[in-house]
Amino acid sequence: MLSSNAEKIYWLSRYIERAENTARLVNVNFDLLLDIPHDSVSDFIHLVEITSDLEQFNSILLDEKMFYSSSVSAMKNVVLNFVIYNSDNLGSITYSLEMAKYNSRYLRTMLPKTAWEQFNKLHSEFSLSNEENHSTEVLHQIIRNSKTFFATISDAMHRDHVFDFIKLGRFIERADMLSRIIEDQILRKDTKIPKYYENLQWMSILKSVNGFESFKKINKGELRRSNVLDFMVKLKEFPRSIIFCINRLIAVTKYLPNSENLKLKLIQIKKQAAKLNEKSTDKQILAILDLLQLGLIDLHLEIEEKFFNRSPI
């Protein structure tokens, strides 16, 4: 497999996964807003922080003061447009899908025809929506189309290196996004939302990763921060837990050449995640998540060096 194609397929996969995760996050947050008191700006801003750059967001506001004192629905539109459609925002869905499209142009020779058509559908359906006519259906559409894309890959694709790099990109992205969602939730505890709502927030996070039903199955009792964390970080049976992602990545290394180092790094990350337990304080959790994220960045650099190196040998 060409090094340059390995790089593109890896990024295609990451960007599609990122668009899907962002769509899930936006969707669940607006669902949540229907349930909690509407006096706080923090929930909007939190969405910007988790997906994008708050400074950039503030810089696009015509009048910062006015924005932060405007009505909920006015605020909602500005945030939605920024997170979904602003192509200058590197965290927006538009940006992710345009980058995916850019990489996909090179990959016609790599993907099964059905997967290629599915990606085109994902991109073109999203392109038809815009700031004026969007609704939460747009987000559902992205989630559906992205799932169908990856399902098509699993179902129709020859197990070769293309498949391996799709997995690498997808699970690194997912692990990264998961760690950021959890980190953000811990950080925003200091807002004035009452305890009761805090649990609602954890519930919404579970929903954003499609995990609410599975969580309920194994946690019969109340929903507590510690068992949600345990579920999202350490439950190896759940496809949107950090450990699940790491295990899938370890499995991929079996098929890749010169991947001993990569595997060692993954095992290192796994050890970090395992340190999390019921007694972990906020500070400890944040430190673990921080190391996890650094570990994922290091992983990416290792992949770049081993597989994407394009300078003459």
Place this chain on the structure above:
Amino acid sequence: MNKTFSYQSSIFFDEYIDSKSSPRKGYKRSIDFFHSLSPSERAYYTNLCESSISSMGVTFQLDANELQDRSWPLDLIPRIIASNQWKLIQKGLIQRVKALNYFINDVYNKQVFLEKNPVLKELILESSNFLPECMGITPKNKVWSNICGTDLIRDDKGKFFVLEDNLRVPSGVAYMLENRNIMKRVIPDLFNSYAVNPIDDYPSQLFKCLSEASFNTNANKKIVVLTPGVFNSAYFEHSYLAQQMGVELVEASDLYVSKTNNVLMKTINGPKKIDVIYRRIDDVFIDPKVWRKDSSLGIPGIYNAWKNKKIAIVNAPGSGVADDKAVYAFVPKMIKFFLKEEPIISQVKTYVCAFKKDLNYVTNNIEKLVLKPVNESGGYGILIGPQSSKSELKKYKSKILNNPRNFVAQPLIKLSTSPTLINKKIMPRHLDLRPFILSGKNSFVTQGGLTRVAMKKGSTIVNSSQGGGSKDTWIAD
């Protein structure tokens, strides 16, 4: 059923109807089908066609500045050619390309034909398409242009003519293949009612042709398609062909030449040796060490690897020398000289302004002629005499007189028409046809080719870069 057609004959040869506006033999089923559609059915089929094109991702780009791809324009009314007629054309095309390949090999070796045609010799040696670095080289099977796209037109009597040969990097074949797939999806019943010759073996024929171009003796040749990149207007085709052949699509940065003149590809497993490059970049961009120094599309050192027969480059560098419109005028002579045969397909009478006699005729009859610069393609720089104003003609005349060698002229051919769906109405539009000819150990010609159609009334500009459309071409009994 004696149906009254709203679609009427005109001064042009129409491929569907005769001068009395009755459908020609073999066309009735197709024209009846489209006539019988109600406006809403026409809209339905058009939409189905457009959505198939978009979900299949069949696109093209106008130029590098346009990031947004355009959907490929396909007209649903097929062009139909009788298979016995096509057999003769196939023979004629093989004959023609064979002669052209002998000619290129002669240009870069003994120059026997050039010696006999001193004006041509002078034109060739001065041409920017002539690459002196190729002197003394003979590619495998003496074939320089393994893949040729020859444009055919029909005149007001329906007779086929060769309009030009594209011997460097002809494009369009992927659209030919995808047009067929779309038609099968959209109007399967009409398609099924004709016994249409299949075209989908082209990628495997191409693969075979490319394999045969290598001097290397290993059994399974490693082939790559070299593209200038994703922003090239024909990128869709490059990636499509690579996928259909099951070979890698590469850019120059994926390849390098080793000290031993092997051409290697960078992979996740380390370097891998390759045997054949199907290049989709122009000759002079292939090796920045030899030709265009500023080329980032090429691979430094690849000329030496090619010269030493370590790598086959298809089409061979230098093959563009026969792409010249002045060379075209000499093809009938070439056929007689190299093959001792009479040309099977006619070609358009061409006045080469480098000849004094021709120049005189051209300047005196400029208003009747189509004028073409010899080194342009894509329909650029062409002046159509009968459709131009006096001042335009005058300006062009002085351009010719300034540099006669740079121009050729041809009489205006009344291009044939075919019914075409324009805004849900059936209207006559002009068209041409580009079949593809593969040459290796043996020759192969596509069943039909890419039919290009001018979408504007009266226009004869069929290039997709200038708003032209396309049709599926059915070779049927």
